[in-house]
Structure formats: structure tokens, C-alpha cells
Amino acid sequence: DGGITQSPKYLFRKEGQNVTLSCEQNLNHDAMYWYRQDPGQGLRLIYYSQIVNDFQKGDIAEGYSVSREKKESFPLTVTSAQKNPTAFYLCASSPPGMDTQYFGPGTRLTVL
Amino acid sequence: AQTVTQSQPEMSVQEAETVTLSCTYDTSENNYYLFWYKQPPSRQMILVIRQEAYKQQNATENRFSVNFQKAAKSFSLKISDSQLGDTAMYFCAFMKRFIQGAQKLVFGQGTRLTINP
Numbered sequence: 001d002g003g004i005t006q007s008p009k010y011l012f013r014k015e016g017q018n019v020t021l022s023c024e025q026n027l028n029h030d031a032m033y034w035y036r037q038d039p040g041q042g043l044r045l046i047y048y049s050q051i052v053n054d055f056q057k058g059d060i061a062e063g064y065s066v067s068r069e070k071k072e073s074f075p076l077t078v079t080s081a082q083k084n085p086t087a088f089y090l091c092a093s094s095p096p097g098m099d100t101q102y103f104g105p106g107t108r109l110t111v112l
Numbered sequence: 113a114q115t116v117t118q119s120q121p122e123m124s125v126q127e128a129e130t131v132t133l134s135c136t137y138d139t140s141e142n143n144y145y146l147f148w149y150k151q152p153p154s155r156q157m158i159l160v161i162r163q164e165a166y167k168q169q170n171a172t173e174n175r176f177s178v179n180f181q182k183a184a185k186s187f188s189l190k191i192s193d194s195q196l197g198d199t200a201m202y203f204c205a206f207m208k209r210f211i212q213g214a215q216k217l218v219f220g221q222g223t224r225l226t227i228n229p
Contacts, residue, residue, distance in 0.1 A: 031214055042203055042219030050214045090157060099145050099207060099215055103157035
């Protein structure tokens with residue numbers, strides 16, 4: 001089946017630890033995105049990548065890092081520099097020439 | 113900067129009724145796209161409907177339709193014959209184009225819609 005997968009679904013982290021969230025897509029989409037959602041709010045853009053080996057900061061990139069070594073994969077690392085990392089993280093992708101983003105199922109990150 | 117405002121934090125209707133969710137936005141762009149996404153309790157974001165700003169005709173997808181008023185910067189979603197499965201958070205979103213060609217979605221705060229049996 002084609003789609004966007006995110007793993008794990010739930011993730012727990014101790015303060016001071018880095019953690020990496022996975023996002024994979026087999027839709028042959030060029031662009032990929034990471035958003036953060038806090039309770040009762042809409043989504044905010046963290047990072048996005050238009051092509052392999054290239055990515056740009058979004059509105060709230062501080063404390064996060066990404067890589068795009070393969071077209072199919074766009075992992076997000078939440079570093080210890082992120083002051084309030086507990087949130088729901090959504091990955092999205094979009095095909096070339098189509099101005100629509102499709103979302104994965106999300107990862108719930110909780111810092112203990 | 114673009115902003116999206118959803119003025120109804122919560123709405124509730126009876127099954128089979130029609131409901132309209134409001135959305136206004138602010139932008140100086142002329143070419144852009146507007147979306148409604150649905151987020152059920154599973155929290156997956158599901159695309160409901162998409163509108164291109166240069167198209168005057170309102171988009172329709174089965175029971176879902178929009179009323180797009182470009183001059184008023186208004187983009188409401190109408191759900192006809194509402195069903196229990198329509199219960200979800202609904203987000204209005206705006207998209208402009210970056211110079212590089214990437215697309216950024218700007219979301220409203222959401223409206224929690226409950227369909228009662």
C-alpha cells in the first residue's frame with residue numbers, strides 16, 4: 001500500500017535526551033514536511049525539504065534537526081535544546097506539481 | 113504574515129442536519145490555496161476539500177462544499193446530511209508558495225464538531 005508512515009506512535013523521553021522520529025513515504029513525493037501540534041491548537045511548521053540533501057527551517061525550528069538523505073525518508077531529531085518538546089508531531093509530503101499535502105498518522109512525544 | 117482565524121471553537125448538531133464552519137484569513141497574496149482538514153480522534157489529518165484562489169467556482173466533494181468569498185477573505189465549510197463519522201476537529205488552512213517552490217500550510221486553531229445521534 002502507498003502511504004506515509006511514522007514511527008513510533010508513542011514515544012517517551014527523559015529530559016536531556018535526544019530522540020529521533022521516523023517518517024517514510026512510498027508515494028514518490030518530492031517535498032516532505034514536519035509539523036508540531038500542541039493541545040487545542042493548529043499545526044506549526046518545523047522543517048521542510050523540497051529535494052534530497054536540501055531542507056529549510058520553518059517557523060519553529062529551534063531545538064530540532066532533520067536530514068534528507070533519501071527521497072523516501074525525512075527523520076526529525078528533537079534535541080535537548082528544545083525547551084518544551086511534549087507535543088504531537090505530524091509528517092506530511094506532497095507530490096510535484098500538486099499543491100496539496102498529505103499527512104502521516106503522527107507521533108505523540110512525551111518528555112518525562 | 114498570513115493568519116487564519118476560526119471563530120467557532122466548538123459546534124454541535126444533530127445527525128442529518130447541515131452545519132457550516134467559518135474561516136477567515138488575512139493575506140496580501142493573490143495566488144494561494146485554501147484547505148479544510150479533518151482530524152478525528154485518531155489524530156490523523158485527513159484532507160476534506162481544497163480550493164484554488166483563482167477559481168471562482170466553489171469546490172464540492174460529496175456532502176462537503178465551501179463558500180469561498182475572496183474579497184471578504186472568507187472560506188466556510190458546509191457539511192450536508194451530517195453523519196456520526198463527521199465528528200472531529202476541523203482545521204482551515206492557507207497555503208502560499210515559497211520562492212523555492214515549497215509549500216507552507218498555515219492553520220487555524222480548529223473547530224471541534226460533534227454530531228449527536
